[in-house]
Amino acid sequence: MSSASTPPGARAAATTRGRPPKLDQARTVEVALALLDEAGLDALTMRRLAEAMDVRAGALYRYFATKHELLTAMAEALLADCLERPLPSPDWSERLAELAHRMRAALLSRRDGARVYAGTHSTGRHTLGFADTLIGVLREADFAPDDAARAALTLVNFTLGHTLEEQAALQVAGDGPADPERLRDAVTAAQYPHLAVTLPVLTSTDFTAHFAFGLRLLIDGLRAAGPGPAAPGTGG
Amino acid sequence: MSSASTPPGARAAATTRGRPPKLDQARTVEVALALLDEAGLDALTMRRLAEAMDVRAGALYRYFATKHELLTAMAEALLADCLERPLPSPDWSERLAELAHRMRAALLSRRDGARVYAGTHSTGRHTLGFADTLIGVLREADFAPDDAARAALTLVNFTLGHTLEEQAALQVAGDGPADPERLRDAVTAAQYPHLAVTLPVLTSTDFTAHFAFGLRLLIDGLRAAGPGPAAPGTGG
DNA sequence: ACCTGAACACCGTTCAAGT
DNA sequence: ACCTGAACACCGTTCAAGT
Numbered sequence: 001m002s003s004a005s006t007p008p009g010a011r012a013a014a015t016t017r018g019r020p021p022k023l024d025q026a027r028t029v030e031v032a033l034a035l036l037d038e039a040g041l042d043a044l045t046m047r048r049l050a051e052a053m054d055v056r057a058g059a060l061y062r063y064f065a066t067k068h069e070l071l072t073a074m075a076e077a078l079l080a081d082c083l084e085r086p087l088p089s090p091d092w093s094e095r096l097a098e099l100a101h102r103m104r105a106a107l108l109s110r111r112d113g114a115r116v117y118a119g120t121h122s123t124g125r126h127t128l129g130f131a132d133t134l135i136g137v138l139r140e141a142d143f144a145p146d147d148a149a150r151a152a153l154t155l156v157n158f159t160l161g162h163t164l165e166e167q168a169a170l171q172v173a174g175d176g177p178a179d180p181e182r183l184r185d186a187v188t189a190a191q192y193p194h195l196a197v198t199l200p201v202l203t204s205t206d207f208t209a210h211f212a213f214g215l216r217l218l219i220d221g222l223r224a225a226g227p228g229p230a231a232p233g234t235g236g
Numbered sequence: 237m238s239s240a241s242t243p244p245g246a247r248a249a250a251t252t253r254g255r256p257p258k259l260d261q262a263r264t265v266e267v268a269l270a271l272l273d274e275a276g277l278d279a280l281t282m283r284r285l286a287e288a289m290d291v292r293a294g295a296l297y298r299y300f301a302t303k304h305e306l307l308t309a310m311a312e313a314l315l316a317d318c319l320e321r322p323l324p325s326p327d328w329s330e331r332l333a334e335l336a337h338r339m340r341a342a343l344l345s346r347r348d349g350a351r352v353y354a355g356t357h358s359t360g361r362h363t364l365g366f367a368d369t370l371i372g373v374l375r376e377a378d379f380a381p382d383d384a385a386r387a388a389l390t391l392v393n394f395t396l397g398h399t400l401e402e403q404a405a406l407q408v409a410g411d412g413p414a415d416p417e418r419l420r421d422a423v424t425a426a427q428y429p430h431l432a433v434t435l436p437v438l439t440s441t442d443f444t445a446h447f448a449f450g451l452r453l454l455i456d457g458l459r460a461a462g463p464g465p466a467a468p469g470t471g472g
Numbered sequence: 473a474c475c476t477g478a479a480c481a482c483c484g485t486t487c488a489a490g491t
Numbered sequence: 492a493c494c495t496g497a498a499c500a501c502c503g504t505t506c507a508a509g510t
Contacts (some may be wrong), residue, residue, distance in 0.1 A: 019493090020489095021492080021494090022493080022494075023493085023494090033400070034307035044255070045482085045483065045484080046483085046484060046485085047482085047483075047484085054328045055494075056494070056495055056496075057425035057483095057484080057485085057493090058485075058486075058487080058494075058495075058496085058497095059493075059494050059495080061484095061485070061486080062492090062493065062494080066484085067484065067485090068486085083296060107353055118354070119398055121404065121418075123418050123419055123421075123422035125426065128422060128423065128426070128428055128431060129428070131428075131431060132428040132430045132431045133430075135430040135431065135434055136429070136430040139430055139433070145433050145434045145437070146434070147449075147499060148430070148434060149434035149437040149438050150437060150445075150446055150449040150450070151449070151450075151453065153398075153401075153446055153450070154394065154398075154446075154449065154450030154453055155436075156397075157394060157398045157400075157401055157450065158390065158393060158394040158397055158450070159396035159397070160397040160400070160401075161392075161394055161395070161396040161397025161398075161400070162389075162390075162397075163394040164354055164393075164396070164397070165389075165393055165396075168357065179357055180241075182359050183359055185359075186324060186364060187364065190361065190364070192364055192365070192367075192368040193368070193372070194362060194368045194369075194371040194372040194375055194384070195367060195371065197375070197381050198371055198381045198382070198384060198385035201381065201382045201385040202385050202389070203253070209386075210332075210386055210389055213383075213386040213387070213390065214386070214387075214389070214390030214393065214454075215392070216457065216461075217387065217390055217453075217454050217455035217458055218450075218453050218454060218457055218459040219457070220456070220457035220461065221452065221454055221456035221457035221458075221460070222453055223256035223453070223459075223460070224456040224457065224460050225452075225453070226343050245475075255474090255510095257473080257474060257475090258474080259473075259474085259475090280500065281501085281503080282502085282503060282504085283501085283502075283503085291474055291503085292475070292477075293502095293503080294475075294476075294477085294504075294505075295474075295475050295476080297504070298473090298474065298475080299505095301505085302503085303503065316488090326498080353497090372508080431481095
């Protein structure tokens with residue numbers, strides 16, 4: 001049940017004396033994720049979270065030493081469902097794609113999920129289990145350990161970068177002109193011939209297609225490299 | 237000289253009467269980037285920046301409507317040098333790799349540069365010029381417009397995701413145990429066979445090699461797809 | 473036109489004191 | 492053991508008033 005690193009006040013009372021605590025780590029993370037969904041990361045403050053849990057802000061610090069530690073536990077919780085179902089296909093490239101899609105879905109499942117994840121470095125079981133599975137798929141496909149690890153990092157970094165942009169584009173819309181509109185204006189104002197031609201794709205909101213394209217590129221590149229001994233350096 | 241969108245107070249005084257302003261957009265961005273390098277993004281506050289410019293915080297709001305607008309101008313400035321030198325090779329894959337390396341170098345050039353860039357969406361000339369050039373390289377290699385645009389997005393998102401992680405790993409080191417150490421402990425404590433085997437690569441600080449690997453994957457994937465009409469959907 | 477002074481409505485975090 | 496109350500040292504942003 002425990003999240004990221006060893007929780008400071010998580011050891012249960014030796015004897016269950018006194019009234020039960022109003023707070024605990026798991027419930028705090030749950031409420032924090034709900035508040036994240038409602039209000040967004042910028043509005044997720046320790047005070048607002050405390051209010052949502054009917055407690056004063058200071059009380060949260062018995063369970064999380066810093067706000068960053070809470071965010072790390074939230075990031076860890078985001079990946080909770082990634083390995084629930086078994087991977088459907090025996091083909092390594094389909095397994096890889098499936099894992100990447102699940103990670104994207106996990107980050108998308110909450111507002112600003114990608115930003116939360118990008119800002120933290122959990123070493124919890126969901127995060128490490130996901131990475132282990134990813135590398136395992138590649139190793140079982142006979143990729144050399146170094147290549148498997150680097151390919152996994154690439155996949156995760158691409159997924160993170162993509163989802164960060166996807167979620168950033170998804171919202172806004174409240175105040176100023178939305179992103180695509182500003183891009184359209186800027187492109188027509190100055191001379192960007194290639195942006196002008198590709199504007200429909202660049203402003204498309206079919207992020208699933210964008211993601212699938214990039215993912216295919218990576219997997220095709222991996223297929224081209226092919227399983228076997230470690231790839232040579234950048235030399236030749 | 238102007239950055240991102242139309243600057244509010246940027247129109248020069250009709251007649252140069254009165255003492256010259258202590259502030260202007262360009263110099264503010266310069267000082268902000270210097271402060272970023274010294275103190276990091278979390279310590280880059282409007283008050284601290286104002287202090288560095290010998291002015292009260294409120295004065296900054298004549299040049300930037302919000303802190304986010306200042307950060308956008310900073311992100312735009314980060315990419316300033318990406319297109320200064322001409323691309324050395326006529327080969328499209330080498331041109332692409334060169335551009336990606338330049339973007340990474342630009343983000344790395346300042347502390348938390350990737351975080352600044354990830355948090356904003358500039359439509360300034362450096363950002364758009366870079367994207368236009370990227371897509372141009374692919375179009376000139378006879379990739380279909382849609383593929384060229386999507387490949388460019390993939391390249392940028394991977395570079396952003398990678399550099400975000402690289403810069404996050406680079407620092408810390410001040411307070412708690414560094415990232416690699418926590419990872420090592422977590423991996424040995426629980427059962428992550430594939431992480432255990434690849435720990436040396438995963439904790440390696442040769443981020444240039446990691447980046448080159450991912451970049452090669454993308455470019456090889458692009459070569460496999462090959463120039464020509466737009467690639468088919470995810471169908472088969 | 474450009475900046476100051478001062479305020480408004482917040483933050484994350486700490487810690488004695490209560491129960 | 493767990494939480495409150497109250498404070499500390501800050502934030503971004505606004506705006507009348509000065510020059």
